Amino acid sequence: MSRLLLPLPMAALLSTSALAQSLPPPRIGDQPGFARVVLDLPKEATYQIEPLGAALRVTLPNQTVTPGLHFVSLPELAGYVLEQHEDQAVLILLTPQGVTPRSGYKTMTLAALQGEGQRLVIDLSGAFVDTSPLLSFPEFRFVKSGGRRFSVVVDAGHGGPDPGALGPVAEKVVNLEVALRVRRFLQNAGVEVIMTRESDTAFSPDKRTDLAQRVALAEGKDLFVSIHANAAVPARADGWCGLEVYYHSPETTRPFFPSPAPLLPTPPSLALNPLEALEAAQPPSMQGGPLDPGAQPSLEDPGPIPPQSLPAPTPQMTSLRRMELSRTLAARVLSYTLGATAAVNRGVRSADFFVIRYTSVPAILVEMGYLSHPIEGQNLRNPHYLDRISYGIARGILEYLENDHPFK
Template identity: 30%
Template sequence: MTAVGGTSVELPSTRSYTVYIDPGHGGRDSGASYGGVHEKNLALSVSNKLRENLLQYGINVLMTRTGDYDVDFKTERSRMTNASNADLFISVHFNATGAGVSNSTGIETYWYQYDPEYQPKINKEMHNNPTRLAESEILANKVQESLIKETGAVNRGVRRETFAVLRETAIPAILVELGFMDNPSELQVIKQDSYHTRLAKALAQGVMNWYGAVEGK
């Protein structure tokens, strides 16, 4: 019995549980950069804390990167995941509008939306699989709900996109955007290690709530 957010999630002991975490960007790809803060470093910090939370729940964890190095986002992150026995995939990012200084704020979570302009390269069989899509939607909702409850951030909702890591990954997959780096006041919050701890706690709770939902079907 695993306690999650004041509730209990019963995970059967008859199999192992594995989550694949994808810290966005890395190496030469810094992602968004504002005020000397790089998205790649924020994403890795949260991902490492998420790993520790999940390990405490008895979940096995794999990661697309564990340091500051290049990992191709178009197919390599998904290829690594697809070659594993992972149950789900979470890509960790921080947001920016690309328009300089912004007033945008909040957290949003994405799951896959098919777009005929972007055909899958390595996931033609599973990208639109109904079970994968249904479980991705559940995962997105459980994680978003947990993030907003824990942080009190503005709820930008659950959205759909054809991001490569969502399109090419053959298992339930989401991408989280954990706050706007080009909003100076929000950046002061999201760069804090203590906030990363809260984000990781919320992500882990969302994952455990997903297991409770899909294992109980």
């Protein structure tokens, strides 16, 4: 009887032994601007990758791993979890900067360094965004304007003797490139656009005078939108990336994180209100604050404000109302720019920047990415990505004008 039963248990034992050999733990590398995860797999292994927002899940059929939680503490990878579900191994990568089907990670499969296996390489970074060419700007028709023409001031930050932040490209250069694209999109939709500069110039070599004259252009207009690129201190340069939009508030308020708007146009009556989703997934910490030299004069020694250049607030709009509308405009612009780029959401934030504090109309300051980041700095040289940023800013402005802006 034993002779009849031996072959089956032995075969089962051999099969279980072969299956029970666990995969080695993933190898983690810290690279400039991204984290690299390498999985050593058998040659015949297959896998499925699913972006889950705050995590990236890798499912490995017919493989085994040793379950456990492992902390890494990189800006792009907080840690990872290994799980075993019957005959499937699962690796869950915890991604503070987030992953979507369009952003946050890249993969490639390489031959093993030794033997006949393979390597699954997963690179993680919030700066991996959608840089594909943008389709033509959709036609936008105002429904609620009643025949009036909106007027918007578009401010390309810095210029002339002030380069702004420096990276693969000077901030003043990329600010102007995006501002000119925004102007084209808005003009095609029938909006009057006033530029604070159309070339590498400034109103004055004195920064405070220059900013005051930019602000003065907003008098009697509908909106003021200032376009900037950011920079971080060297210790944070590899980790900080993404989009943020500022509005002025007399007190520091908590940032909020509107959801990305759909890229395709929606009817005005169905347009997304980003204020309905203020508490989306939290982005990376902003401890220490961003650096954008020249976005405002020095707060340590502000000096006199040129009185001849600053308009008085219009009587039709109180400072509180202006703040509320600026906040709504900021949410619109960030929501549509996130939808166009799939970039990291750093939120709508309040600040005391000169150009948004002293305007007489709703005003925002857009920080469209970090020139100091090894990858995002290169993104800001990519014309397709600049098209997407410009589309998002323009589309957010148009949606605000159609749905939120009060009529005079």
